[in-house]
Amino acid sequence: MxxxxxxxxxxxxxxxxxxxxxxxxxxxxxxxxxxxxLPKENFPDITVPTIFISTVNGGNSPTNIENTITKPIEKRLKSVSGIKKFTSNSLQDVSIVTVEFQTSVPVPVAKQRVKDAVDEARSEMPQALTREPVIKEIAFSEIPIMYINVAGN
Incomplete structure (x- = not known):
């Protein structure tokens, strides 16, 4: 069985x-x-608080730009709260620093914190800059998703 x-x-x-x-x-x-x-959007608004700092000082090598402009800005940014990460590039005549904040930080607050840090670092930079540091927020909704190039004979 x-x-x-x-x-x-x-x-x-x-x-x-x-x-x-x-x-x-x-x-x-x-x-x-x-x-x-379900709610769906074709192009959802992405808000990642990202601030872009560019400083131009003509006639300087990348090493000089790094020592006189980029490092003082980085030094001041290290004390700013809410920063997720920041990257910097020192090129011929220009310093570029990109600061990404945590998503909980509102964009206007992030921009103001970066402005304050750059103002503090300004005393360590050369007095005769070609142009004052430019601080802009990066809005991902304004960046194109795709570029299309059409060519013909």
């Missing part, structure tokens, strides 16, 4: 096939309706 184990939910599903079919159709229709009612 063989002892057969029976799994009750499977036995019930086999005995009540119509109920299982109707339940499957109901869950599928409910899922489709729920998906269609």
């Amino acid at each position: 063989k002892l057969i184990k029976e799994f009750k939910p499977s036995s019930w599903a086999i005995d009540n096939r119509l109920t299982v079919y109707l339940l499957t159709v109901f869950i599928t229709v409910a899922g489709i309706l729920a998906y269609q009612s």
